[in-house]
Each structure stands twice: as C-alpha cells, then as structure tokens.
Amino acid sequence: MIVDIQIGYWLLDSNNIVKCFNDILNYLNVQPFFDIKSNDTIQRGCYYLMLLSQVYEKLTSMLIMYDLWTLFINLEMRLVPILAAMRYRGIRVDRNSLEHIKTQLDDEIKKIELKAYTICGKVFHINSAIELRTILYDELKLDQLNGVNIKRTDIKGAKSTSESMLKMLRKFHPLPNVIMEYRKLNKIQTGYVESLIQWIQDDVIHTTWDQSSAATDKTINLRNLFIARENYKFIVIDFQQIEFRLFAHLSKDRNLIEIFQNNTDIFVTLIEQLQNEINIVDIDRDTVKRILYAIMYGAGPIKLSQELEIDVEKANKIYSFIIGKFSVLKSFPKDVIEECRSLGYLRSLTGRRRYFPNISNSNFQLQLQSERQAVNFVIQGSAADICKLVMIRIENILAAKNYDCHLLLQIHDELLWEIHDTCFQEATSA
Known part of the structure; x- marks a missing residue:
C-alpha cells in the first residue's frame, strides 16, 4: 500500500x-x-x-x-501509481508544428503591439498595468467621459485594468480591445507554447501531475499538436455537462434531474423558450450554457451584462427568466454558503473537506471571495472526485484485460488514452 x-x-x-x-x-x-x-x-x-x-x-x-481515511486510501492513494505511469510514459508532440505556431504568434504579437502604439500615438510598456491605467483613465479618461464605474484593485485601490473592465470600455475606444487581444495571444505564447517547447525531450513531454493542487485554464486547445506513437491511436472520453449534472444531483431539483434523465439538451430547450417567451432572438447554445453556468456560480444581472456584453436591462430580463424556470439556481448557492458559515468548512461528494476561514470575514471583499469559492468547491471539487474515480475504475478494467493502452492526459472533464491497434476495438468496448 x-x-x-x-x-x-x-x-x-x-x-x-x-x-x-x-x-x-x-x-x-x-x-x-x-x-x-x-x-x-x-x-x-x-x-x-x-x-x-x-x-x-x-x-x-x-x-x-x-472521516478522511477511506478517501485517502481508496481514492487518492490508488491514483498515485496511475499518475506516476502517466508521467513516465509521456505524450508525443509535433515539435515542428509547435515551433511554427511560436513563430506565428511572435509575428502576430508584434503587429498587435504596433497597433496599440499607433492608436495611442506613442510607445509604452504594454504589460505595465500602471502605464495602461494612466493612458485609459488619466489621458483618454474613458471612464469619466462615458460614465463607466471602474472597480478598484484590492491591494492598492487603483483603477483596475482587468479583462472585465476592458470589456466595458471597448465600445468607446479601440485600445481596450487591442489590449485584450494582446493579452490573450501573449498568454498562449508564454503560458502554453513556450512552456511546452521547454519540456520536450526526444519529441515527448513527460507531464507532472499534482494531486494537491487545482489550477487549470481553458484558454486554448492545443490537442492537434499531440500525436500518437506508431501503431497507436488516441481515444478521448469526456464527462458531458458534469458540473451542471452535479448541481442537479446536489440540489435535488426534480426539474433538472428529470431533464438529465430524459437526455434532454437543456441548452437547446432554453434557446427556444428564450426566443418564444421573452423574445431573445440573438442567442445560441454556447451563450445559453455560459448564462446557466454564470448564474449557477453566483452571477447576477450586472455580472451577466458584463459577461455577455449586453445592457443591464436585457441581462436582467434573461436572469429573471432563468431564475423563474430554475429557482434552485438562486437558492442552492445560498444554502451552501449558509452551511459553510455554520460549519466553517464544506465537504465534496466523496467527503473531501475544505475550510473557508474568511466566510464570515468583516472584509466584505474577502467574504464574497470565500462565498464564491465555497460554491465552486462543492460542485467542482465533486466533479474532480468523480473524474479520479473514473480514472481508477477504467484503469483497473483495462489492466485486468492486459490491454496495451495507456492513460496519458486528464484535462478538465476529458481523459485521453493511447491504445495499440491490436487491441483498440476490444479496449474501447470494454
């Protein structure tokens, strides 16, 4: 053991x-x-x-x-050898394609930098929040001239240059949009492409998996850069709508449970209802999905208007309609926060504990942050537990059959295996 x-x-x-x-x-x-x-x-x-x-x-x-011993032994410790095997085998990478993407990104980033300088009429440090703040709020006065209320940073109380603030300003001036595009590409370059190149050894990246942390990002999909070894194929499984399904289970909402039991696409259904009942016509499935998840994690009409870049009146109309259909989206987070405030901690579906020392903090911002973290933990922590259980169960099944297949990656709600051609059909149907 x-x-x-x-x-x-x-x-x-x-x-x-x-x-x-x-x-x-x-x-x-x-x-x-x-x-x-x-x-x-x-x-x-x-x-x-x-x-x-x-x-x-x-x-x-x-x-x-x-009451954590069973979780420790039966889940976390059984996962250790699986993660070790994933790291040992690693995953093949198309280095030439990665280098080509790096060159393309370098060129595109330089063009965007030049565009920002041209718009401002001067060169400035584009990564400097201080210089950007000076340009946006002191020189261009975008907030004052357009009546936009800009949030202050928690540390120094300075006007924020965060993405949410830039989204609010970009309808009034081209610079915020350019800065957002620059940040996106720069994040892809430094956080993904350059990091991947750095870790390639003999065309393979040996991943490091940390069971005691949970930092992830969904900005870019680089899956096309990963290639299966000769005579092997990839297969991906994903957990469809796992967070929303867990929300239905944990909240015990009969309407949501029935929707999932009937395999109804809730997002498509809501599109039709939004269009027919409150005349919201310019909406698609991805937008409805963003709306539901945003409300599930505590967004109100104002936050919704910022996320969707629509006026508050329209956002309030959508919010009220969704809450009217599923009142549990509003009541469940309140129940979670109440429980957390009473106990000081919460448990995930498998019994995992997390403490929230700031849930009753006199600092309102710290309290709000803890409240968001509490709701996130109950849903996302339980989703992570389910993913771990599935990894262990499938690996046990495949190992018992002695198939030549290897779990390589776990990213968010997807698992990637590499399976040899000789057992691909049998393994994928096991």
Whole structure:
C-alpha cells in the first residue's frame, strides 16, 4: 500500500501549501524523540525514517478522526501509481508544428503591439498595468467621459485594468480591445507554447501531475499538436455537462434531474423558450450554457451584462427568466454558503473537506471571495472526485484485460488514452 504523507496533509488542510517536511511536522505537532547532529548519511536517513513513522501514526489518526481515511486510501492513494505511469510514459508532440505556431504568434504579437502604439500615438510598456491605467483613465479618461464605474484593485485601490473592465470600455475606444487581444495571444505564447517547447525531450513531454493542487485554464486547445506513437491511436472520453449534472444531483431539483434523465439538451430547450417567451432572438447554445453556468456560480444581472456584453436591462430580463424556470439556481448557492458559515468548512461528494476561514470575514471583499469559492468547491471539487474515480475504475478494467493502452492526459472533464491497434476495438468496448 502506498502512503503519501503530503497528500494526507493536503486532505486535512488544502488551504496551506506544503513547502518542506518540516511544515508537516509543525502542522501535526510531531516532536522528535531526539535530535541528530551527525552528518553520516545512513544515520540521518534512519533518523528521518523514525520521524516519518511518527508522522504516519499521527496523520493516520487525524485522517480517521475527520472521516478522511477511506478517501485517502481508496481514492487518492490508488491514483498515485496511475499518475506516476502517466508521467513516465509521456505524450508525443509535433515539435515542428509547435515551433511554427511560436513563430506565428511572435509575428502576430508584434503587429498587435504596433497597433496599440499607433492608436495611442506613442510607445509604452504594454504589460505595465500602471502605464495602461494612466493612458485609459488619466489621458483618454474613458471612464469619466462615458460614465463607466471602474472597480478598484484590492491591494492598492487603483483603477483596475482587468479583462472585465476592458470589456466595458471597448465600445468607446479601440485600445481596450487591442489590449485584450494582446493579452490573450501573449498568454498562449508564454503560458502554453513556450512552456511546452521547454519540456520536450526526444519529441515527448513527460507531464507532472499534482494531486494537491487545482489550477487549470481553458484558454486554448492545443490537442492537434499531440500525436500518437506508431501503431497507436488516441481515444478521448469526456464527462458531458458534469458540473451542471452535479448541481442537479446536489440540489435535488426534480426539474433538472428529470431533464438529465430524459437526455434532454437543456441548452437547446432554453434557446427556444428564450426566443418564444421573452423574445431573445440573438442567442445560441454556447451563450445559453455560459448564462446557466454564470448564474449557477453566483452571477447576477450586472455580472451577466458584463459577461455577455449586453445592457443591464436585457441581462436582467434573461436572469429573471432563468431564475423563474430554475429557482434552485438562486437558492442552492445560498444554502451552501449558509452551511459553510455554520460549519466553517464544506465537504465534496466523496467527503473531501475544505475550510473557508474568511466566510464570515468583516472584509466584505474577502467574504464574497470565500462565498464564491465555497460554491465552486462543492460542485467542482465533486466533479474532480468523480473524474479520479473514473480514472481508477477504467484503469483497473483495462489492466485486468492486459490491454496495451495507456492513460496519458486528464484535462478538465476529458481523459485521453493511447491504445495499440491490436487491441483498440476490444479496449474501447470494454
């Protein structure tokens, strides 16, 4: 049986990141029976094994006390060898295509920079929030001249240059749109393309999977750059509408549950209703999906108007209609927040805990942030648990059949396997 004490620690307190072994010792209040001053490698190794044994005993008792032991052993520890195998095998990458994309992005970014300078009539540091703030609010006065209320940053209280603020300003001047385009491409270049190139070894990237963190991004799809090994094929499975399905399950809303049980496309149904009942004609499936998810995670009419770039009156009309159809979209988040405020923590579908120390903070902004995180955790944390369970179950089935297939990637609600041609049909139907 594998026991990873770092993951056990994370289950007890996911808000604090472990930087070293001493962090775990301090958290668990483990006091060594004696200190060691010897520099002998074997003696020091034995000393730390003794400490590890103490940590294991204390960690085990705490996980049992907080009803986390079963989750730790049956889910997280079973996932460790799967993630290790994913990292060892890695995934092949088309390096030439990646280098070509990098060159294209470099050229496009330079063009956008030049366009921004031309619009402003001067050169400035396009990545500098301070310089951009000066141009937008002091020189162009876009907020004052157009009556736009700009949010202030939490740290210094300066006017924000965030994407949501730029979206509000771009109808009045071309610069905000150019800045948004620049940021998007620059993020793709530095955050994805250059990072991927850096990690290629012999045309393979060996991924690193961190069970004790949850940072993801959905900005770009680079799947076409990944290529299967010779005589292998890729197969992808995804969890359709997993977050909204979980919302229906957790909220116990009969209308939503019935929709999913009948395999009805809720987004298409709502398009027809929005068009016929309140005359919202310029809307498509993706927009309806964004609306439902935004409201599910706490967006009101104002936030909705910013997300969809429509006037508040129209956003309020859509919001009221959706809430009228599914009142649980408003009531469930309130219930989650109430429970969190009462307990100080929440549990996911599998019993995973997360504490929210700022849920009743006197600082209103910190309290709002905790409220959003609380609702996100219950839904997205449960979705992550289901994904892990599926990974373990499918890998067990495939291993029992001794198929030549390998799980390579897990990104959001998708899993990617690489399967040999000789067993592709059997494996995909297993």
